[in-house]
Amino acid sequence: MNTPGNPDPARLLARALGPGGLELTCEECFAELDRYVELELAGSDADAKVPGMRAHLDGCPACDEDHGSLLSFLRA
Amino acid sequence: MPTETPGAGPGLEPTADPSRSLHRRLASVGRERDAAVVELHALLLRAARFEVNRRGGSLSHLRRGDFEDLAQQSADDALLAVLAKLGEFRGESRFTTWAYKFALLEAGVKVRRRAWQGREVPLEDGAWLTLADAGVTVQHEVETRDLIGALREEIERSLSSRQRQVLVAVALNDVPIDVLAERLDSTRGALYKTLHDARRKLRAALAARGLDLDRRDREEEL
Numbered sequence: 001m002n003t004p005g006n007p008d009p010a011r012l013l014a015r016a017l018g019p020g021g022l023e024l025t026c027e028e029c030f031a032e033l034d035r036y037v038e039l040e041l042a043g044s045d046a047d048a049k050v051p052g053m054r055a056h057l058d059g060c061p062a063c064d065e066d067h068g069s070l071l072s073f074l075r076a
Numbered sequence: 077m078p079t080e081t082p083g084a085g086p087g088l089e090p091t092a093d094p095s096r097s098l099h100r101r102l103a104s105v106g107r108e109r110d111a112a113v114v115e116l117h118a119l120l121l122r123a124a125r126f127e128v129n130r131r132g133g134s135l136s137h138l139r140r141g142d143f144e145d146l147a148q149q150s151a152d153d154a155l156l157a158v159l160a161k162l163g164e165f166r167g168e169s170r171f172t173t174w175a176y177k178f179a180l181l182e183a184g185v186k187v188r189r190r191a192w193q194g195r196e197v198p199l200e201d202g203a204w205l206t207l208a209d210a211g212v213t214v215q216h217e218v219e220t221r222d223l224i225g226a227l228r229e230e231i232e233r234s235l236s237s238r239q240r241q242v243l244v245a246v247a248l249n250d251v252p253i254d255v256l257a258e259r260l261d262s263t264r265g266a267l268y269k270t271l272h273d274a275r276r277k278l279r280a281a282l283a284a285r286g287l288d289l290d291r292r293d294r295e296e297e298l
Binding site: 060 | 127130168169170173181184231247252253265269272275290
């Protein structure tokens with residue numbers, strides 16, 4: 001947890017610099033989200049089949065939450 | 077077209093995709109379509125309730141009825157979005173999975189905005205300077221301290237005021253990007269593009285100073 005006055009430097013760097021390499025946009029992420037999550041649930045290599053998705057989820061907390069929500073809902 | 081059979085669970089129908097029938101009926105006319113719209117709304121409401129209840133911890137000041145209102149609003153908005161984008165469904169997932177993501181998005185955004193309602197969104201550029209200093213102690217590796225020092229300088233030197241504003245709010249102060257978009261009259265996509273461009277600028281500036289970010293990326297992946 002990033003608390004004012006005591007931030008974790010590694011987390012600060014990760015949040016500030018984001019992921020390196022190919023990354024989808026938020027719009028592309030949303031368009032691919034249903035396919036990506038179904039591939040994950042099927043045990044398929046979703047990251048290989050949807051390049052740039054993992055990097056975007058690592059870099060965008062909001063899209064990462066949406067991804068977690070869909071995954072959790074379908075697993076519930 | 078999907079080549080895998082998704083894992084079965086209560087949210088995923090285990091047999092041949094009956095949600096295709098719903099998609100077909102939504103594209104029809106008359107009573108068949110009206111009934112399909114009611115069916116779709118019920119599905120979206122189930123997803124919205126799930127999300128609102130899951131994130132309810134950040135809304136402890138709300139009453140039970142407020143949760144249901146948020147879920148209903150989310151389902152209503154998601155219904156409009158799904159119907160407007162029906163032609164964009166590519167059949168690469170179950171139709172219900174495709175539709176659920178709209179309800180979960182609407183609910184997630186509404187919950188985040190409600191949680192931040194009335195709270196100040198920290199946008200001050202200088203916040204980075206104080207917090208970066210506070211987080212780095214003698215216990216941290218020299219390399220980390222050097223990197224943070226250089227990063228702080230490049231945030232000041234290389235970024236535009238808007239890029240600094242978005243980077244500090246989202247990356248440092250954990251302001252949800254949807255909340256920031258509402259306050260700045262922007263969109264998630266536009267602000268993330270600003271954040272992405274800022275990160276690329278910082279990476280390029282740090283690499284030009286001889287700092288090895290590729291090795292750091294590799295270590296984080298391990």
